[in-house]
Amino acid sequence: MTQDYWSNSGISGLHQQVIEVLSEGVYISDAEGMTIAVNSMYEQLTGLKCKEVIGKNVKELVGKGIYSVALNPEIVVTGEHKSSVQITKTGQKVLLNGYPICDESGKVCFVLTFVRDISLLSRLKEQIVEQQDTIIKYREANKHCKKVLKSNSEIFKSKKMLTLMEKLKRIAKTDATVLLLGETGVGKDVLAHKIHEYSARRNELFLKIDCSTIPENLIESELFGYDYGAFSGASTKGKAGLFEMADKGTLFLDEIGEIPLQLQVKLLRVLQDQEIIHIGSTKVRKVDVRFIAATNRNLEEEVKKGRFRSDLYYRLRVADLEIPPLRERKGDISAMMRAFFDKYNSKYRKQISFTKEVEQVFLSYKWPGNVRQLDNFIQSLVVTGEKKALDVQDLPQYMLINLNMEEDSADHHQEKSLDQLVRDYEKNLLKKALDQYKSGSKVAEVLRVDRSTIFRKAKKYNLL
Numbered sequence: 442m443t444q445d446y447w448s449n450s451g452i453s454g455l456h457q458q459v460i461e462v463l464s465e466g467v468y469i470s471d472a473e474g475m476t477i478a479v480n481s482m483y484e485q486l487t488g489l490k491c492k493e494v495i496g497k498n499v500k501e502l503v504g505k506g507i508y509s510v511a512l513n514p515e516i517v518v519t520g521e522h523k524s525s526v527q528i529t530k531t532g533q534k535v536l537l538n539g540y541p542i543c544d545e546s547g548k549v550c551f552v553l554t555f556v557r558d559i560s561l562l563s564r565l566k567e568q569i570v571e572q573q574d575t576i577i578k579y580r581e582a583n584k585h586c587k588k589v590l591k592s593n594s595e596i597f598k599s600k601k602m603l604t605l606m607e608k609l610k611r612i613a614k615t616d617a618t619v620l621l622l623g624e625t626g627v628g629k630d631v632l633a634h635k636i637h638e639y640s641a642r643r644n645e646l647f648l649k650i651d652c653s654t655i656p657e658n659l660i661e662s663e664l665f666g667y668d669y670g671a672f673s674g675a676s677t678k679g680k681a682g683l684f685e686m687a688d689k690g691t692l693f694l695d696e697i698g699e700i701p702l703q704l705q706v707k708l709l710r711v712l713q714d715q716e717i718i719h720i721g722s723t724k725v726r727k728v729d730v731r732f733i734a735a736t737n738r739n740l741e742e743e744v745k746k747g748r749f750r751s752d753l754y755y756r757l758r759v760a761d762l763e764i765p766p767l768r769e770r771k772g773d774i775s776a777m778m779r780a781f782f783d784k785y786n787s788k789y790r791k792q793i794s795f796t797k798e799v800e801q802v803f804l805s806y807k808w809p810g811n812v813r814q815l816d817n818f819i820q821s822l823v824v825t826g827e828k829k830a831l832d833v834q835d836l837p838q839y840m841l842i843n844l845n846m847e848e849d850s851a852d853h854h855q856e857k858s859l860d861q862l863v864r865d866y867e868k869n870l871l872k873k874a875l876d877q878y879k880s881g882s883k884v885a886e887v888l889r890v891d892r893s894t895i896f897r898k899a900k901k902y903n904l905l
C-alpha cells in the first residue's frame with residue numbers, strides 16, 4: 442500500500458526500503474511542503490495512514506487539523522534542524538525532529554523528519570529517574586554498611602561465649618527482634634553481624650545506624666525518610682529512610698538508648714506493624730525488616746528514670762543476648778592474645794611473642810574497654826616492641842596497678858613504683874603457682890623458666 446505512493450514520489454525503491462527498516466517513524470516532504478514519503482513506523486506512531494498524507498501539503502494537513510504543527514516551512518527557510526511536539530488528529534502525541542536535505546548548491550530540497558513516540562520517551566525518562574533513585578538509595582545504604590567480618594577472625598573460645606553463640610544461632614533463625622546488651626567493646630557489633638549471617642536474610646542488606654552519632658533533628662528523617670518539601674533544607678526529590686533501604690534485610694540500631702523519647706513511640710509502631718510513613722506524607726509504606734538493637738546502657742534503669750519507654754523496652758527484648766565483659770571470659774583472653782599477636786606480627790612483619798607471666802597479667806587485668814582495648818593494646822605492643830619476647834616489665838604501670846590481687850588495695854598500689862609493682866606481681870604469681878603445683882620443677886615447666894630461676898626467686902621472696 443505504502444509502496445504505490447513511493448513510486449510516484451521520486452523516492453527510489455532503495456530509499457524506500459532503507460526508511461522501512463528504521464525503527465523510528467520517518468516523514469519526508471519536499472521544499473514546497475508536499476509529503477512524498479512516510480514509513481510503516483510513522484503510520485504506527487501517528488495513527489495516520491500513508492494515503493491520508495502522501496501527496497498532500499503540510500499546510501493543508503495543518504489546515505484540516507490532521508497535524509497540529511508543520512516544521513517544513515521554517516526548515517526550508519532557515520536550513521536548520523528543528524524539533525517540536527506534534528498532536529495528530531487521532532490524538533497521538535509524537536516528538537518531531539526535522540532535518541534539511543540540501544542539493545549541491547546548498548538549497549533545501551527535502552525535509553526529513555524523524556518521529557518518536559513521546560509516551561515511550563517519558564516511560565524511559567521515568568525509568569532513568571527510578572534508576573537514579575535506586576543508585577542514590579544504595580549509595581546511602583552503603584554508607585551504613587559495615588564490612589562483614591570474616592568468620593575466622595572472631596574468637597569464641599570461652600564456655601560462656603560458646604553457650605551464647607548457641608543461643609544466638611537459635612534466635613537468628615527466627616525473625617525476632619534482638620536486643621544485644623553489654624559493656625563497650627564486648628562485641629555487640631560483631632554479634633549483630635553474626636545474627637544476620639545465620640539468618641535467612643543473609644544475602645540481603647545489613648544496615649547499621651549508630652543512633653548516638655546522628656543529630657537528634659535528623660534521626661527521624663534518616664530512619665523514616667521524607668517526601669518532597671517536607672521541611673526546609675530537605676532534598677527536593679525526597680528521600681527513602683533507612684527502614685525502607687533495609688527492606689528484606691536487617692537493620693542494626695546501635696546505641697538504641699540514645700533515641701529521643703518522642704521517636705521511641707514511632708519506632709515501636711514500626712517494630713509492631715512493619716509500616717512507615719515518610720515525613721510530610723500520609724502514604725503508609727510496608728517494610729520487611731529484621732531489627733537488632735544494642736546498647737551499653739542499663740535500659741531497665743533508663744525505663745525507671747523515664748528516659749526510655751517501657752513498652753519499647755519490652756518489645757525490644759523479645760530475645761536478648763547479654764555479652765559478658767572480657768574479664769569474665771578468660772578462655773577468650775588467651776586465644777585472642779595469640780590471634781591478635783599473629784595478626785599484628787604479620788601486618789607489621791614482626792615476630793613478637795610474650796612470656797607466660799605476661800599472659801597471667803592479661804588474664805588478671807580488668808579490660809574496661811574489653812575486646813577493643815585488648816586488640817588495640819596488642820597492636821601498640823607489636824608496633825612499639827623491640828624485644829622478641831615481651832615480659833611483665835614491658836607492660837604499662839596501669840595494667841599492674843589494676844591487677845586482681847586480693848591482698849593489695851588499689852590505693853596502696855598508687856604509692857608504689859613500677860619496679861615494686863612488678864616485684865609484687867612476680868611474688869604473687871610465684872606464690873600462687875607454688876601453692877597450686879607444690880613443686881618448683883613443675884612451676885618452672887609451666888612458667889617456661891629454669892628450675893634455678895624459680896628457686897632463686899622463691900628464696901628472694903621468702904617463699905621457701
Ligand SMILES: Nc1ncnc2c1ncn2[C@@H]1O[C@H](COP(=O)(O)OP(=O)(O)OP(=O)(O)O)[C@@H](O)[C@H]1O
Nearest residue numbers: 594595596624625626627628629630631737812813
Ligand atoms: N569475639 C571476637 N573476636 C575477635 N574480635 C572481636 C570479638 N569481639 C569483638 N571483637 C573486636 O573488638 C572490637 C570491638 O567490637 P564491637 O565493635 O563489636 O564492640 P561493641 O560492643 O559493639 O562496642 P560499642 O559498644 O563501643 O559499640 C572490634 O574491633 C571487633 O572486631
